[in-house]
Amino acid sequence: MILLTGVAGFIGMHVARRLLADGREVVGIDHLGPCVEPGLKERRLAALGNAAGLRFRRLDLTDGAALEALFGEHAFELVIHLAAQTGVRYSSEHPHESVMSNVVGLTNVLECCRRHGVGHLIYASSSSTYGANRRLPFNEHDPADHPVSVYAATKRSGELLAHSYSHLYGLPTTGLRFFTVYGPWGRPDMAPMLFARAIAAGRPIEVYNGGHMLRDFTYVDDVVEAVLRLATRPAAPSPDFDPLHPDPATSHAPFRIYNVGNQQPVQLSEFIDALEGELGRRAERLARPMPGADMAATCADTHELRQAIGWTPATPLRTGIARFVAWFRQHEACHA
Template sequence: MKILVTGSAGFIGFHTVKKLLQRGDKVVGLDNINDYYDINLKYGRLAEIGIVREAVDWYKFVQSSEYPGFRFIRMNLEDKQAIQMLFANEGFDKVINLAAQAGVRYSIQNPYTYVSSNVDGFLNILEGCRHHHIKHLVYASSSSVYGLNGKVSFSEHDSIAHPVSLYAATKKSNELMAHTYSHLYDVPTTGLRFFTVYGPWGRPDMSPFLFTDAILNNRSIKVFNNGDMLRDFTYIDDIVEGVIRVLDNIATPNPDWNAVTPDPATSPAPYRIYNIGNSSPVKLMDFIQAIELACGHEAEKNFLPMQLGDVYQTNADTTLLQTDIGYKPCKDIVEGVKETVEWYKNYLLK
């Protein structure tokens, strides 16, 4: 099996590539290594899978020194011609699209970046899949698409008509675009709504990393909405296991789909949407306490109001994932936080 993984220098992408390689797949990794956060972390991830930083250049393949089945290329999803050539030359069987401009709060400051990367770039991936008969496209959506939806837990069957950030709007757009290609061109697509992913090699703009970094370096932490928030924290290994199981379970039409009462999660086309979350929301203050325990001392807390674009809680209903794929994330939060903090100490406090 030959698989394209975009965003392969990113948090989820790196772990996904590593798991695919360990099971024997051939993988081409793509990433533009942008500077949204520290590129040294991205190159550190690539080094773990045998890609030497000095060898990485634009539009040139680098062969892994650790895995014969892995090659990496630095490329922008927005580069239409380059993506077309990549698909034409490589003969991929399946595609995992994890590349995107991430960050809810950053989308408020830099909206144009999100449209070019998350919409224009995703269109190039869809076109590549359409013209080269890709067996299955699995792509990253986000729990942020639920927006103002007050019903919990969040279900794929619910409406996502009211996003509260441009980032969320672009992810909703991805789901709509994917359905169009599934309907028009019979491209099997599955969108995965990730819920607050954390773990080793995590993103430094997200709270698990920010809290750990601040506590271990004796700085105060920012606690928004005065700590009154809940998040469905999901460990990275659980996310990757879900991604790969979904990849292997190619999307099919729903024979029972009813146009009078349409189900947003399925379609008469080969199209599916799944939540991937721990389905056990954790109070923000309890999560901070778990980090404090793993770090060995209490954090100094700076309590602040809710930020623009944030939501009060996230809570994944994973019934569909369990029914269709036979999988449910289950990592204990205390154990997951402990492993995350240990990685931080070993990698960044050497």
């Protein structure tokens, strides 16, 4: 049986859909708390339908006792931890919420995995951990110790916590640094949904840094494929780990970090152009300065993931945007 946290989140619902389609038994948890759009999580859950293999539990990961009780009810072979307080800018205004969800919540998950002998923990990290690093493409073997947002700091803290549990208790942990994931049921506070809704309604959009920011937009189906392939490949100690020159991505312990990105970053302005083309409308673009917590560019080196599981992103940007807009027209235009 698999435990999936954040099942009502963007990536979580897509992972759940694939697991259920593959006939897996899933316990999905989500606290269904306040988010940027009321009712969105409930809509995502409804989209999963009444799948026989899914058992949903409303649970807040910061409630350690409730999580411990859940682990006591089921023998989880795998935990996929995707629940988080998302949002780079949100974290600057609500740092305590981000720390409670992303650090305390993960600590509770790690403790339960340790106590109940879980065979593998996969958890969501973020490309934001690279922070002030300007060497592109971002490589997992480079240091990631200069976060430029509270959100990034919480995600990097999670990676370090995971390593301590891998070292102390032999818990296999695999951290995935996601790069700007987009697609159907995406987050309404991120550019693809914000822009699509505004363009469809004829409202102006705010474009930071003249649209020159580079982003490695990654289609959600490609992310799900990486998660599912890694599910059967628990992290293992690296035989080449050198304690005199420690590698941030590997360890003497069963610990691993991977980038999950499209490998082909584009300027934000190019992404908007493609979105406009699919929607058939031009947008009025309002120039705004780049916020201090934002990164100027992201680009994933995914060589390690390709070597480990044969994964490469299969969805070009134009294809992904076309699929996203097709879904948007059917499900989301009424919210524009």
